[in-house]
Amino acid sequence: MVEDIDPTLLEKTKCERKNVLPDLPMAKGNKVIMRVAPGPSGPLHLGHTRVAILNDEYVKRYDGKYINRIEDTNPERIDPEAYRMIPEDLEWLGVDIHQTIIQSDRFELYYDIARRLIDIGQAYVCLCKPEDMRQCKEDSVACPDRDQSPEEANELFDRMLSHDFGEGEAVLVIKTDIHHPNPAVRDFVGLRIIDSVPHPKTGSRYSVYPMMNLSVAVDDHELGMTHVIRGKDHLNNTIRQEYIFNHLGWEKPLYFHYGLVSIPDAILKTSTIGEGIHTGEFSGWDDVRLGTVRAMARRGIQSEAIRNYWIDVGMKEVDIEFSWENLYAFNKQIVDKTASRYFFTWDPELIDIVGVDRIEAHCPIHPDHHDLGCRDHTLTAPLKVYMTREDLNEFKQRGSIRLKDLCNLRWDDGKATYAGNDISVLKEGWKIAHWSPPNSIPAKVFLPDGTIRKGVAEPISIDEQGKVVQFERFGFARIETVDPEVTAFFAHT
C-alpha cells in the first residue's frame, strides 16, 4: 500500500515547517516597514528574540524594510556597551537590519513635535508634584495647568529647555481624555527633565528627555512604520500613542500584540546580570547560566533554532511559558546532522584490559556520514581505557559489557578480560558503554545550572573549536578549547 505512493511525498520532515505565521493585513500599499526597538540597558536576551525574529520574518516575507531603533531616552538605564552589543546580537540572530536609528540623535525632532502639540492645544506644561498628578489622574480631574493657553505652554516649555526648572519640577503632558475609563490612558507625560545624570551619548547637552510614548509615536510616524509587532505589555502604550497620531492627523501603523512570555529558570534582568558581572559572580554577559543571546550562542544553541521556536509559537495574545524542551528539540534537529561525535568520560576510572595486546579502534565521526572518517585509536599492551564509574560498576555487576567501537569485555577473576569484537553480543542483551583512550586529556563541561562536569575526553581536533559536538551518551555541547584541556559548554541532551 504505502509502497505504491511516491516516497518523496512522505519525506516531509518536521524541520520543514515554514510560514506558519499568518499573513499580515496590508495597510499601506505593499511596502512594509517594521522595527525592533530595544532599550540599551544591556545586550539582548531570549525575551527580546521573539520580537526581533517575528518582525524579521515578516520583513523578509514581504521584502520590506527593517529598522533597529535604539531607545536611549532614559539616561539612568543605559549601558554604553549596549550600543555595540545589540547590533551584534541581532546579527547573530540572522536578523537583517536595514537602518539603525538612535533616539538620542533626535532630541530636536521630539521638541518640534512637542511644540506642534502645544500649538494645537494638545499639550501643556505641568508643574504639579508627581503625587498630585497621579491623584488627578486617578480622580479624573484636570490639573490646574491643563487649561493654559498655547502661548503660556510654549513659554513654560522654553523655560524647561533653558534649565529654568530642575529635575521633577516640570513636565510636558500630552492631553488624552481626562475622563477616559481606563486610568492608564488619561493625560500622560511626554517629556521630562533629567539633569542629575549625563547621557552617555549627548552628555548634558539636553536635559529635557522625551518619554517613550512620545518618542515612539514620533519615530513610528517619521520612519513610516506600517506594522508594529510587540508584546502585550505595550497594549496601553499603544492607546496612548494613538492619541498622538490622532492629535496630529497622522496615519497609524497596524498594531499587533503577542502575549507575555515567562521564561523559567532564566536569568534575564540586565541590572541583576550587570551587578553579577561586577561582583565576579558571572564571568560576563555570555556566562552560560544566563538567558542572554550571547549565552545561547556560547552554549551552541543555533540562531535558527531560536527562530524556528518563535515561528512555532506564533503571535497569539495568550501568555505563555517558554519551553526549553521545545527549543532544545529544534536545536537538536539542526546540530544532530553535523555534530561530530566524541567520547567524554565523566567520573573516569582507568581500567586494565587483559587478554589482548593490541586493538585498533575506528570510531565514526558521525554515524550517518561515514565519509567524514573516523577517530582512530590504537591501544597497545598494557591496555588501559577510561570508563565512567557508573559504567564500570554495571560492568562488574553484569559480568559483561561492550565498549562501543572497541571490543567486548567480560569481568573474570576481578579483571576486565578481552572477549572478542563480535557485535552480535548486543542481540544477546549486552549493554554498551563508551570509553576514552589512555591518551585522553582532562575535560570540563560547564552546565547551564552552574555545575561543572569533570572527566577526560579523547583528543579533539582543533577544528572543532567553536563548534557543537555530541559527547556520546552525554549530550551536545559547544567546544571552547581543546588544548591543554577540553572545555565545553553544554547545550542539551
Add this chain to the structure above:
RNA sequence: GCUCCCGUAGUGUAGUCCGGUCAAUCAUUCGGGCCUUUCGAGCCCGCCACCCGGGUUCAAAUCCCGGCGGGAGCACCA
C-alpha cells in the same frame, strides 16, 4: 478598585472572524515497539485537551449571556 487582554492535551500550536468536513492539527514530552556498535538519530504505535454553566441552533471549540481562572496596565521605565 478601575481599564484592557486572554482561556484547546505536561508544554507550545492549528482550528474560533465566515457554526457542520473537529469523536479536534502539528511539534515536543511521556509510555511501548522496531531498528541500531550512543540512554542519540530515524521509523511505528499509544496516552493526554476544546475552563465551567446556561442559551441560540437540526448542528457550537466556533455565536450570545453569566460565572470562574490567568495576565497586563493604572510610572516624570522601556
